[in-house]
Amino acid sequence: MGEAVVMEVSPAFEEYVVTRGRALWRSAWLLTGDAQRAEDLVQTALVKCWHRWDRIAAGGSVDGYVRRALITTYTDWRRRRWTGEVPTADIPDARTVETDLEVRRDVLSALAELPRAQRAVIVLRFYDDLTEVQTADALGVSVGTVKSHTARALKTLRKSDFLEDS
Amino acid sequence: MSEQRLRDVLRQAVPEAPDLDPAAIKGRAARERRHRRSVAAGGAAAVLAIVAGTLTMAALLRDGGTQVLPSDQSPAVLPSHTAPTVIPWLSSPPGPNPVPKGNAEPPLAGQPISLQLIVDERARRGEPLKFIVRIANLGSEPVPLAPCPYYRVQYLPHVETGYLNCDQAPDAIPPQSHLDFAMQINVQRLQPGIGGTYDLLWQLGGEGAEGKTVRTPVELVRTGMMRVTVPSHCGVLSVTVEGQLWLADPPLGDHNPPPGWDENQTSGRLIFLNPDRAEFHGDQGQRATFRRADPVDTDPNAECE
Numbered sequence: 001m002g003e004a005v006v007m008e009v010s011p012a013f014e015e016y017v018v019t020r021g022r023a024l025w026r027s028a029w030l031l032t033g034d035a036q037r038a039e040d041l042v043q044t045a046l047v048k049c050w051h052r053w054d055r056i057a058a059g060g061s062v063d064g065y066v067r068r069a070l071i072t073t074y075t076d077w078r079r080r081r082w083t084g085e086v087p088t089a090d091i092p093d094a095r096t097v098e099t100d101l102e103v104r105r106d107v108l109s110a111l112a113e114l115p116r117a118q119r120a121v122i123v124l125r126f127y128d129d130l131t132e133v134q135t136a137d138a139l140g141v142s143v144g145t146v147k148s149h150t151a152r153a154l155k156t157l158r159k160s161d162f163l164e165d166s
Numbered sequence: 167m168s169e170q171r172l173r174d175v176l177r178q179a180v181p182e183a184p185d186l187d188p189a190a191i192k193g194r195a196a197r198e199r200r201h202r203r204s205v206a207a208g209g210a211a212a213v214l215a216i217v218a219g220t221l222t223m224a225a226l227l228r229d230g231g232t233q234v235l236p237s238d239q240s241p242a243v244l245p246s247h248t249a250p251t252v253i254p255w256l257s258s259p260p261g262p263n264p265v266p267k268g269n270a271e272p273p274l275a276g277q278p279i280s281l282q283l284i285v286d287e288r289a290r291r292g293e294p295l296k297f298i299v300r301i302a303n304l305g306s307e308p309v310p311l312a313p314c315p316y317y318r319v320q321y322l323p324h325v326e327t328g329y330l331n332c333d334q335a336p337d338a339i340p341p342q343s344h345l346d347f348a349m350q351i352n353v354q355r356l357q358p359g360i361g362g363t364y365d366l367l368w369q370l371g372g373e374g375a376e377g378k379t380v381r382t383p384v385e386l387v388r389t390g391m392m393r394v395t396v397p398s399h400c401g402v403l404s405v406t407v408e409g410q411l412w413l414a415d416p417p418l419g420d421h422n423p424p425p426g427w428d429e430n431q432t433s434g435r436l437i438f439l440n441p442d443r444a445e446f447h448g449d450q451g452q453r454a455t456f457r458r459a460d461p462v463d464t465d466p467n468a469e470c471e
Binding site: 024029122 | 169181463
């Protein structure tokens with residue numbers, strides 16, 4: 001238990017990246033819909049945090065800070081027009097099960113119908129399982145805004161052709 | 167769809183995550199920090215020059231005053247575009263914009279090729295960034311260049327499209343060989359910025375037919391100050407420069423334009439004192455100080471209507 005407390009209060013940067021990097025990447029993937037951009041998003045957020053790591057770690061809520069940096073970076077990227085980043089040397093993974101690919105495609109298509117803020121709320125609330133208060137903190141908005149974004153996003157997703165109940 | 171069903175679907179959709187390398191992230195952070203320090207040196211020098219009155223604005227500003235201090239004078243190392251193995255850049259793409267409408271198969275789709283960017287110079291605002299794209303044939307059969315492949319290239323928000331210079335290239339890329347094509351893209355003059363490292367992206371095809379893509383970081387030469395427009399309608403609260411939010415420190419005005427500031431936006435110069443602080447000199451003598459925002463800070467002007 002003692003070790004867990006130490007880790008919670010002040011993880012070293014390397015330790016944090018190793019233990020939490022994959023989880024951050026998964027959220028980033030849902031936000032961006034692209035593996036390369038997800039990695040870029042997580043890296044960019046972590047680079048920003050690394051400059052202030054001592055302060056962040058001393059503050060205690062490392063996860064909350066990094067997540068907020070991730071979301072802020074994602075929001076800033078709204079100005080970027082580039083949408084077609086495909087790593088040149090990558091070969092599609094033929095082992096991926098076809099049904100997973102279909103689900104993946106449908107989920108990304110449905111999420112793409114959402115405005116950026118609503119998409120972030122959906123990912124934080126229903127993938128990261130954050131509370132409304134935590135989501136509001138991550139987005140830097142009020143709880144009321146989270147509630148309205150959630151309601152609108154769910155309404156859109158329920159109407160989406162890509163996420164029909166099967 | 168229930169909320170639980172949504173949770174399940176999201177979890178099912180997410181692919182396996184890669185491992186992140188802390189060393190790579192720290193390396194990138196260190197590179198960015200080094201660059202920010204060099205920016206600060208340029209900015210501080212610019213301020214001293216102004217205060218001392220040793221330089222006039224006419225001397226400081228270049229190219230009609232729309233752009234910024236030429237704060238780095240080191241000569242660029244140009245790639246050897248004239249080498250016989252490099253196919254010259256095709257400055258006038260034949261025909262209209264080659265990017266097709268709707269979905270189409272990208273050029274060289276399915277071919278065993280790899281792309282590489284060779285960039286031997288830093289990007290400078292208002293000047294073309296010259297580089298080479300190397301297309302290598304990894305297979306055992308020639309890769310034909312017909313129909314002539316088209317491409318899209320992006321640096322900062324600026325995108326250009328064109329065709330490869332097929333007229334001066336062989337008909338095909340021989341197996342286990344490569345062709346080098348000279349390329350260039352204009353670096354936007356009006357895009358504000360203080361320098362930094364940004365990805366140069368080059369893609370076979372374009373929107374609707376996105377083919378193989380390659381990218382590489384290219385340093386944008388720093389500038390010590392720049393022309394900006396600061397929102398002042400709800401007071402002087404913040405300004406965003408190339409995606410980086412700067413917060414007024416202290417904020418000015420009480421939710422209204424401070425005396426002497428424009429009703430909506432106030433133009434002037436933003437002078438970078440160090441990586442985290444900048445000073446705004448308005449055209450009508452307005453003054454404000456800004457600090458670089460933390461990643462978690464939100465833009466107070468977002469609430470301004």
